[in-house]
Amino acid sequence: MTQSRIFKFFIVPLLFLTLLAGCKQQAGQPNQSAGTGESAPPASTGGSSSSDPQAPATSDPGASGPSTTPPKSDNGSGSIAKPPAEVRMDKITAVRLADPKSGWLGGKGWIARTEDGGKTWSPQYSAAGTVEQLFALNGQEAWAVVGDAGNKTKPRQLIGTKDGGKTWAAVGTMPNNGFLHFVSSDEAYSGNSKTTDGGKTWTALPIPEQTVGDAYFHDRQNGWAVTQDKDMLHVKRTTDGGGAWQNVMSRKTVAQLTGAIIRSAGADDAWVEWIGESGMTQTSYALFHTADGGKTWQTVVANSTAGGGPAPGFPIDHSDGPKNSGNKPGALYVVDPNVAFMGGQCMACDKPNTIGWTTDGGKTWVNGEAEFAGYGEQLLAIADAKHGWWIVTDNTEPAVMYTTSDGGKSWQKAHTFEKLQPGS
Numbered sequence: 001m002t003q004s005r006i007f008k009f010f011i012v013p014l015l016f017l018t019l020l021a022g023c024k025q026q027a028g029q030p031n032q033s034a035g036t037g038e039s040a041p042p043a044s045t046g047g048s049s050s051s052d053p054q055a056p057a058t059s060d061p062g063a064s065g066p067s068t069t070p071p072k073s074d075n076g077s078g079s080i081a082k083p084p085a086e087v088r089m090d091k092i093t094a095v096r097l098a099d100p101k102s103g104w105l106g107g108k109g110w111i112a113r114t115e116d117g118g119k120t121w122s123p124q125y126s127a128a129g130t131v132e133q134l135f136a137l138n139g140q141e142a143w144a145v146v147g148d149a150g151n152k153t154k155p156r157q158l159i160g161t162k163d164g165g166k167t168w169a170a171v172g173t174m175p176n177n178g179f180l181h182f183v184s185s186d187e188a189y190s191g192n193s194k195t196t197d198g199g200k201t202w203t204a205l206p207i208p209e210q211t212v213g214d215a216y217f218h219d220r221q222n223g224w225a226v227t228q229d230k231d232m233l234h235v236k237r238t239t240d241g242g243g244a245w246q247n248v249m250s251r252k253t254v255a256q257l258t259g260a261i262i263r264s265a266g267a268d269d270a271w272v273e274w275i276g277e278s279g280m281t282q283t284s285y286a287l288f289h290t291a292d293g294g295k296t297w298q299t300v301v302a303n304s305t306a307g308g309g310p311a312p313g314f315p316i317d318h319s320d321g322p323k324n325s326g327n328k329p330g331a332l333y334v335v336d337p338n339v340a341f342m343g344g345q346c347m348a349c350d351k352p353n354t355i356g357w358t359t360d361g362g363k364t365w366v367n368g369e370a371e372f373a374g375y376g377e378q379l380l381a382i383a384d385a386k387h388g389w390w391i392v393t394d395n396t397e398p399a400v401m402y403t404t405s406d407g408g409k410s411w412q413k414a415h416t417f418e419k420l421q422p423g424s
Contacts (some may be wrong), residue, residue, distance in 0.1 A: 036338045036408070042229035081164065081412045085114065085124035090418040092391055092399045095379045096134035096142065099389035104165065106131025106144055117387060118401045124165040132156065137182050143199065145174055158199045175202040179263075189217040192242070206242035213260035217241075222231040222267045226260035233257060233313050236270055237294050248294025251313035255284055263334040266339065268293035271300075271334050280307030281347035282327040286314065291337050300362035301342070303327065303412040308337045322365040325354040331380040339362060339385045340407065343378040353378060353392045357408050359385060366369075372402065389414070396420065 022371050027390040050158040088109035094106035100114045104124075111134075118222070125144075133145040143160040156171040158180075161265035178191025186198045191214040193202040207215045217223040222237045225245065235249040259275035269291050276284035282305035289298045297388075304309040308327075310316050326344015330353065334340045341357045344367075351371035376393030386407050393399040398419045402411040 010145070020236045022050070024374075027285060032091075043096060047411035051055075075419075083122045084110070087126050088399070088418055088421070089121060089122040090420045091130075092379060092393055093377075094131045094134040095381045095389060095391055096136045096143070097381040097389060098136050098139040098142070100383045100403075102143060103381060103389070104136065104144075104368070105391075106134050106245065108188075111144055111165065111168065117403055125159070125160075125168045128385060130158065130179070132267055134180055135180050137185065137186075140183060141182075143171065143180065143182065145180055160199065168282070171199040172201065175204065179216070179261075179267065183219060187220070189216060192217070192223075194220060208236050208245045212257045212263070214241075214299070215344050216264060216270075216271075218264040218267055221378075222264070224262045224272065225263065226257070228253075230256050233274065234290075235270070235294065244317070244322050244399055246294075248290070249288070249297050250307045254310045254316050255308070255312045255314050256311055258283075262408075263332065264338045265334050267292075269337045270330070271340055273329065274312035274331055275329060276310070276312040277308045277317070279305075279309075282307030283329060284308035285324075285329040286310045286311040287324075287342065287362070289334070291361055298362040300340070300358060301356070301365055303329075323355050323367075325367040326352075330355070332379040333380040333382045335382050335384060339382075341380060341388065343380060343390070345378065347375060355380075355390060355408055359407070366408075368408045368411075370402075372400070372411075373397070394420075 010202045049300055089107060089112060091108045091398050092105055097103040101117050105112050108130045109126060109128060110123060111131055112121040112123045113168040114121050117358050126144060129146040129148050131144050132147045136142040141162055144156060144157055145156050147156040150155045158159040158174050160171045161168050175193040180190045181187065182188040186196055188195050188199060192205045192207045194205060194337040195202045196218060204218060210226050210229060212226045212228050215223055215225040221241050223242060225236045227234045231252055233251050233253050234247050235250045253278035257274055258277060261273040263271045272288045274286045280303060284303060284305050286302040287300040289300050290296060299321055300312055302321045303323050304310045304318050305327045310318050324342055324344045326346055328345040328347060330343020330345050332342045338361050339359050341355060344354045345352045351373050353372040353374055355370060356365055356367040372392045374392035375393040375396055379391040383387035386405055388404050390402045390411060391399055399417045401411060401415040403414045404411050
């Protein structure tokens, strides 16, 4: 047999089989799929992980001006990369829903999408860096913040998709490490910065002196910030884009703030989490809610702990009031002015991860019965009052994704991811 015929009969089929082998998807072992559902999460609400609640304000109060221009792509067209055939889905760092069945996950160097509630995942993006945040405006438009853990001085990159993730393109650089949320295809906010050109350039908005954590702007006029002045904690509000800030809540505190997280589901709506001191793997915290622009406030939870001391804004002997089940705050996700979910963690427990919620704006708080293993970060993505995803992670064991279709009363395992490799 000639060399040419040997190549045709043996080498070519071998190459074809090799290509087929590289196109597999990640598959989990689901007990039950998530419920079918309705709409995507509101554009201005969203979750936060518990990874960086202490992020400081990222620009001087009153500062303004555009950021650097967006980076050029490798091929000049804006396209980052073609969808990879396969990625190792072990270290999960970001999650976002488009609806109860579909959404995205991000990790160390990759983004993947599911269309079946997390049972299977299709890789869409693979490149250097870690996906720190994901935000979806709908099922087609989404953005990801990609950082370089090994180089803290390197600006975080913003990439985006307009076709559900089939292609991802470079957009610009992030002005800070605040919570990214788009309110339209062009307008978005991150901490005290806004963009009106889809993230290509950013302008800083004025914020109060002594701001703790990141300010939060619901839109170009309405924003919120937390400040501390000695033994007084304040929540401030602006209705003119940061031109003037009014004090809308003040509480005397024993504990010093170590962080603050703010989310908003409307122009007059704010959910404010105060994070206090820590000790013995415990952290004290409190969550407040207003639906009338700060005229009245509801204490949603107030967790004092033996290790962290009194909850911020409460006296040293505080013991009554609503409590979350964790002695350390987990992820917070605000769905609308009535519905919010919040995880809790007990690092000394065999199953550290719990979750609670409110469906009446914080008037009542329900602690769920579910308890799951995992000593790493919690990730939450909630579509509506009934449907959501909850991912628990661990430094040595595989991350696991659970879904609910009854508002958190029960959670079903949807996917077990790959075990972390050493050095991940």
